[in-house]
Amino acid sequence: MAAPEYVPVLPQDRPRRAEQLPPADRWVPDRPGDFVLTKSEQPRGPRLGSQGPDLGYALTLLRRFEGRLQLTAHEHPADVDAGCVQVAMKRASVFGRAPMIYDVELGYGVFGFLDEHPPAELVDFRRRLFDGARHHYEFQRAIADAVPESTLGLTPAQVRERLSDWRSLLVL
Numbered sequence: 001m002a003a004p005e006y007v008p009v010l011p012q013d014r015p016r017r018a019e020q021l022p023p024a025d026r027w028v029p030d031r032p033g034d035f036v037l038t039k040s041e042q043p044r045g046p047r048l049g050s051q052g053p054d055l056g057y058a059l060t061l062l063r064r065f066e067g068r069l070q071l072t073a074h075e076h077p078a079d080v081d082a083g084c085v086q087v088a089m090k091r092a093s094v095f096g097r098a099p100m101i102y103d104v105e106l107g108y109g110v111f112g113f114l115d116e117h118p119p120a121e122l123v124d125f126r127r128r129l130f131d132g133a134r135h136h137y138e139f140q141r142a143i144a145d146a147v148p149e150s151t152l153g154l155t156p157a158q159v160r161e162r163l164s165d166w167r168s169l170l171v172l
Contacts, residue, residue: 047141052093058085061104069113072123078134083143084108090144091152105156110147110169115160122166146170 003009062081069080087107092099105114111126112118129146133139151159151169162169 046145047138049141050090050093050144052089052096052098054098055089055092058088058092058099058104061088061099061101064101065104065108065114069108070116070118071113072127074127075130076134079130079132080108080111080113082134082140083130084111084113086140086144087147087152090147094149094152102156106152106154106159107147109156109159109163110151110166112163112166115163119164119166122163125172146172 062085069077071077071080084104084107087110088099088103091103091106108114111130112122113126129143130139133143147169148171154162154169159169
C-alpha cells in the first residue's frame, strides 16, 4: 500500500529504476552441432542410422511374429530380431512416421524369414550377415544398410513375390 504524501520517506526507500541490460547479440549457428538453414537435415550415410518418430515401437511389434519365423539350425531369434527391427525402423523413417506392422513384416520378409522355403543362397547369406547381430550395433547397421530405399518402398507382398530374385532386393 502506498504511503501518503505527508509521510517522510528516506531516499533509500524510494523506488529505483532497474539497471537496463544491453540487447543480446545476434545468434549465429557456428558450432559443429548446430543446424544451418542451408543444410537443416540429419546427416546421412553408412552406419549413421535413420531418424524418425517413436522408432522404438518396432520392438513392441516383434512379439506379433513369435512362432512365425522360419529359422535354420544355426540362426538365433535374438540375432534375427535385432537385425530385422533395424530394417523396419529404417523403412518407417523413410516415410517419416512411426513403425507399423508392415515395416516389421518387410524386415523379416526381405531376408526370407517368413518363407517356408527361402532360396538356399539367401539362407547362407543371411546366416553370415545376422550371426551375432544381437551383440553388435555395427552388424545391425550393416543389415539395415543392405536394404536399399527402392526395396523399402515395396509392400511386403511385393517382396515375397520377388524373393526368388533376392539379390535385386539387397545391396551386396
